[in-house]
Amino acid sequence: MVYNLALRLSGNTADAQDITQDAFIKAMRGLGSLRDPSAAGTWLYRITMNVWKNRVRSEKRRFFWKTFSLDWGKEGEDGEPALQIKSPEAPADEKMLKEDEKESLEKALSQLDPEDRAILVLREIDGRSYAEIAEITGIALGTVKSRISRAREALRQKMGPLLEGYGS
Amino acid sequence: MDHRTCRENLSAYLDGELPREEKALLESHLAGCPECGKVLAGLKSLSLLIHKHAMEPVPLSLKNKVFAEKREKPAYYEWFRPALAASMAAAGVLITLNIMKGPETLQAPAQSGAAASLMNASTTGEQQPLPAVPRYSGFKREKARMAAGSSLDMFKNAMPAAAPSGAGGGGGQAGSASGLVGAFGSGSRAAAPSLAEASSPEERASEPKIASVAAVRGSARVKNGSALYYKAGDKGAASAGKTETPAGAAGAGDAELAAKPARRASPVEEFIIGAYTAGDEEWGKKAVNRFKTAPAGAASEADKDACGKYAAFILDDGTYCIMPGGARGEFRIRKYTPADAGDTAPGKQYWDVFEYGGDKYLLLNNMARERKRCFEYYLLGPERIRLHGEIDYGGQ
Numbered sequence: 001m002v003y004n005l006a007l008r009l010s011g012n013t014a015d016a017q018d019i020t021q022d023a024f025i026k027a028m029r030g031l032g033s034l035r036d037p038s039a040a041g042t043w044l045y046r047i048t049m050n051v052w053k054n055r056v057r058s059e060k061r062r063f064f065w066k067t068f069s070l071d072w073g074k075e076g077e078d079g080e081p082a083l084q085i086k087s088p089e090a091p092a093d094e095k096m097l098k099e100d101e102k103e104s105l106e107k108a109l110s111q112l113d114p115e116d117r118a119i120l121v122l123r124e125i126d127g128r129s130y131a132e133i134a135e136i137t138g139i140a141l142g143t144v145k146s147r148i149s150r151a152r153e154a155l156r157q158k159m160g161p162l163l164e165g166y167g168s
Numbered sequence: 169m170d171h172r173t174c175r176e177n178l179s180a181y182l183d184g185e186l187p188r189e190e191k192a193l194l195e196s197h198l199a200g201c202p203e204c205g206k207v208l209a210g211l212k213s214l215s216l217l218i219h220k221h222a223m224e225p226v227p228l229s230l231k232n233k234v235f236a237e238k239r240e241k242p243a244y245y246e247w248f249r250p251a252l253a254a255s256m257a258a259a260g261v262l263i264t265l266n267i268m269k270g271p272e273t274l275q276a277p278a279q280s281g282a283a284a285s286l287m288n289a290s291t292t293g294e295q296q297p298l299p300a301v302p303r304y305s306g307f308k309r310e311k312a313r314m315a316a317g318s319s320l321d322m323f324k325n326a327m328p329a330a331a332p333s334g335a336g337g338g339g340g341q342a343g344s345a346s347g348l349v350g351a352f353g354s355g356s357r358a359a360a361p362s363l364a365e366a367s368s369p370e371e372r373a374s375e376p377k378i379a380s381v382a383a384v385r386g387s388a389r390v391k392n393g394s395a396l397y398y399k400a401g402d403k404g405a406a407s408a409g410k411t412e413t414p415a416g417a418a419g420a421g422d423a424e425l426a427a428k429p430a431r432r433a434s435p436v437e438e439f440i441i442g443a444y445t446a447g448d449e450e451w452g453k454k455a456v457n458r459f460k461t462a463p464a465g466a467a468s469e470a471d472k473d474a475c476g477k478y479a480a481f482i483l484d485d486g487t488y489c490i491m492p493g494g495a496r497g498e499f500r501i502r503k504y505t506p507a508d509a510g511d512t513a514p515g516k517q518y519w520d521v522f523e524y525g526g527d528k529y530l531l532l533n534n535m536a537r538e539r540k541r542c543f544e545y546y547l548l549g550p551e552r553i554r555l556h557g558e559i560d561y562g563g564q
Contacts, residue, residue: 003226017230102221123183124218130185149179155218156210163213 001126002048008117009052011110023048045136101162108158116151123148169197174204182211
């Protein structure tokens with residue numbers, strides 16, 4: 001589950017593996033600070049979240065300083081600028097109907113905010129309560145509720161045709 | 169319970185996280201509202217779908233890596249422990265021998281060199297000056313400050329010469345300016361010279377005078393010129409003369425823009441961007457365009473379509489376009505490729521957008537100023553594009 005949480009946060013398997021590894025290393029080092037063994041899952045997820053946040057922060061820093069190097073303006077092979085804010089993928093359309101369910105779900109998930117994805121996975125797959133998610137992510141309880149609701153609604157709208165009659 | 173409240177609570181209801189009273193209210197609403205019932209069914213299906221597909225198997229290589237890490241750690245300590253013990257024992261022996269030599273040895277003249285002076289200081293208790301440590305270069309110092317979180321001090325907060333007064337119904341402007349000061353610290357702002365102060369009187373005279381500050385969302389100096397951004401439909405943009413070029417040139421492009429208010433009420437923000445060349449004294453000739461960005465929440469397809477447009481800038485090495493990156497209102501700036509417009513001029517990219525501290529900035533490589541080469545930063549947002557500061561990176 002730690003890997004899946006990392007995967008939803010980072011959006012790619014390579015980063016997810018690094019985050020998972022770092023999280024386990026940090027957890028092993030800080031095992032002594034775990035007071036309540038029954039809350040080990042929450043604790044480990046919180047570590048994973050922190051590892052991801054630190055990575056994002058350091059990446060931003062790296063990105064910032066990258067702009068100061070002499071070749072900061074070099075373009076990629078495809079003519080796109082080397083530095084660019086990644087734009088979300090195109091919205092779901094009718095093609096989605098023909099695509100595999102999983103692929104459609106992944107595409108819809110990729111358009112969500114990384115934290116929203118992680119919150120959704122914690123809720124849907126790991127069955128964490130809103131209070132636990134609030135503790136893991138460091139987000140207020142009310143915000144967790146609204147973010148889950150918002151993320152689900154966004155997914156529901158994107159996945160619209162696929163959901164009709166699904167599971168019934 | 170109305171539809172809106174019901175929709176907001178459906179997710180929590182599904183998760184069993186709704187308080188009893190609200191749950192009863194929602195259930196009574198659902199009993200008489202097939203529309204909300206359909207949404208709930210959709211959310212349930214979504215949950216099933218996520219359950220079925222969203223769990224990815226952990227790669228075997230990762231499992232191996234994590235377990236390898238576990239195995240390696242004790243081995244490292246096992247190696248380190250005797251080495252540490254041995255070095256501590258050696259140190260103990262040396263100290264003991266030193267003490268046994270007696271006070272006359274301790275007071276003997278020290279040999280030259282930093283090591284000798286250090287040893288003297290530690291044994292006699294005198295505070296000798298430490299040997300000089302080579303300092304980091306300025307760049308590294310800034311980098312270290314950045315890493316320490318105080319990097320924002322390095323931004324020399326400066327507003328464009330036209331913007332600071334914020335007069336003429338510029339409440340929103342004043343608000344965002346104070347927000348910036350709050351976000352980046354008034355101390356650094358006070359300590360750093362403003363752009364206006366840094367400019368020579370000649371430079372200031374050649375800058376455009378902004379008649380209506382409220383209308384201007386920001387300005388960017390580019391090579392041999394500047395660009396102004398303002399929001400379409402802004403009161404100031406639709407009424408007053410907007411900008412005046414230094415030599416009194418009428419600025420045909422600007423007048424044209426002024427005549428165009430926002431076309432319709434929409435969540436889409438429309439910005440007008442115009443670039444002018446100071447030398448030409450013609451505003452709006454180089455490039456005038458509009459671009460739109462949809463703030464978060466602009467969901468309708470028509471709004472998304474409207475955001476597909478972009479604005480173009482012509483700089484000395486080619487043409488660039490700025491466009492909204494998506495439904496969250498990001499900005500993208502990229503150079504035209506041959507496929508876009510047949511512009512094949514290679515060269516450096518003068519613009520870019522980067523994200524820092526949750527905000528997006530436009531980075532502008534400004535090589536226009538005679539005695540100064542610097543990067544300028546513009547805070548980007550769906551509501552504003554504001555000059556934030558500049559960093560000098562050396563003379564010509």
